[in-house]
Amino acid sequence: MSEHTPIGIRPALDTVPAYVAGKPATVRADLTVYKVSSNENPYPPLPSVLDVVREAAASVNRYPDPGVTGLTDALAERLAVPRERIATGTGSVGVLGQIVQATCDPGDEVIYAWRSFEAYPIVVALAGGVSVQVPLTEDSRHDLDAMADAVTDRTKVIIVCTPNNPTGPAVTQSELAAFIERVPERVLIIIDEAYLEFVADSGGTDPVDALALHRAHPNVAVLRTFSKAYGLAGLRVGYAVAHEPVAAALRKTAVPFGVNSLAQVAAVASLQAYDELDERVRALVAERDRVQAALADAGWKLPDSQANFVWFPLGERTPDFVAAADEAGLVVRAYGTDGVRVTIGEPEANDRLIEVATAFLN
Numbered sequence: 320m321s322e323h324t325p326i327g328i329r330p331a332l333d334t335v336p337a338y339v340a341g342k343p344a345t346v347r348a349d350l351t352v353y354k355v356s357s358n359e360n361p362y363p364p365l366p367s368v369l370d371v372v373r374e375a376a377a378s379v380n381r382y383p384d385p386g387v388t389g390l391t392d393a394l395a396e397r398l399a400v401p402r403e404r405i406a407t408g409t410g411s412v413g414v415l416g417q418i419v420q421a422t423c424d425p426g427d428e429v430i431y432a433w434r435s436f437e438a439y440p441i442v443v444a445l446a447g448g449v450s451v452q453v454p455l456t457e458d459s460r461h462d463l464d465a466m467a468d469a470v471t472d473r474t475k476v477i478i479v480c481t482p483n484n485p486t487g488p489a490v491t492q493s494e495l496a497a498f499i500e501r502v503p504e505r506v507l508i509i510i511d512e513a514y515l516e517f518v519a520d521s522g523g524t525d526p527v528d529a530l531a532l533h534r535a536h537p538n539v540a541v542l543r544t545f546s547k548a549y550g551l552a553g554l555r556v557g558y559a560v561a562h563e564p565v566a567a568a569l570r571k572t573a574v575p576f577g578v579n580s581l582a583q584v585a586a587v588a589s590l591q592a593y594d595e596l597d598e599r600v601r602a603l604v605a606e607r608d609r610v611q612a613a614l615a616d617a618g619w620k621l622p623d624s625q626a627n628f629v630w631f632p633l634g635e636r637t638p639d640f641v642a643a644a645d646e647a648g649l650v651v652r653a654y655g656t657d658g659v660r661v662t663i664g665e666p667e668a669n670d671r672l673i674e675v676a677t678a679f680l681n
């Protein structure tokens with residue numbers, strides 16, 4: 320129990336769940352331990368990115384550009400959207416917090432699938448909002464029909480996480496387009512594309528084109544991050560693409576000078592070096608496909624992941640799997656007794672995952 324205080328802490332904070340972060344890798348004498356619990360990019364920053372960060376580090380006595388001008392311009396050009404529609408923040412979690420703050424009064428509802436990203440219940444509760452969690456389908460996908468059915472007069476925001484963290488499947492463009500048609504225009508739909516770059520672009524799968532949906536619908540916004548494919552998790556920078564009234568509201572709710580100067584230049588340099596980063600993304604996607612194929616051969620029936628992780632719906636056996644992985648030097652992410660998420664990391668880490676998971680079945 321927390322200590323009693325006469326200070327008027329908002330009761331809404333009592334409902335804020337704690338964020339369970341990925342555990343750090345423990346140092347072991349007998350083997351290299353891999354932290355595959357936070358969906359981080361295993362590659363170090365590109366030399367060209369490190370160079371601009373080093374250079375910018377010499378001026379950290381100055382405040383960053385509060386308008387995040389360089390990055391906003393670079394994003395507007397790359398995404399071919401007006402710069403007024405871009406709002407940056409301290410990671411896309413930061414931007415999501417701004418979204419909820421800008422839209423929800425106490426008691427207003429935010430709908431999202433569950434399980435999904437653990438930051439969702441936190442940012443909603445912080446704003447005094449109410450989370451409406453719609454269970455995933457049997458095969459760990461969004462149940463978009465049930466999500467549309469869950470809309471009430473109090474619904475302000477719906478978050479669609481695609482590919483879904485922690486389970487992996489993506490929704491399709493036709494599913495999402497049909498869903499948007501069912502949602503009233505007064506409800507803001509956020510398409511969280513933290514793992515966009517890892518989605519297989521094989522034509523037959525009807526991949527989501529979130530920016531096209533955004534262009535076509537005033538109530539659709541896209542949320543993206545530099546933390547995953549771009550490998551800048553430690554710098555905290557993400558953004559939303561939203562229609563102007565929403566983007567303007569997000570700029571108002573931003574922490575002044577929130578996106579620091581190192582993050583701003585690193586993000587710009589990463590956009591410039593995207594072809595080089597994309598080679599790494601392709602390599603991670605190839606590793607993901609290798610791991611999924613090996614696990615299927617071993618007898619695992621896992622949801623089809625389109626992201627940089629795989630999901631084991633283990634139920635009560637979750638702690639046993641965590642222990643077996645730990646024994647093999649893999650720090651994985653457990654979700655209660657739902658299952659385990661494992662990030663695709665270095666090939667050695669992926670090999671160990673295949674070994675552990677194969678042995679676990681036998």
Ligand SMILES: *Cc1c(COP(=O)(O)O)cnc(C)c1O
Nearest residue numbers: 410411412436484513544546557
């Ligand atoms: C990792 C992740 C983010 C991005 O978080 P940052 O705050 O940008 O580091 C957003 N959404 C989902 C679903 C994620 O998994």
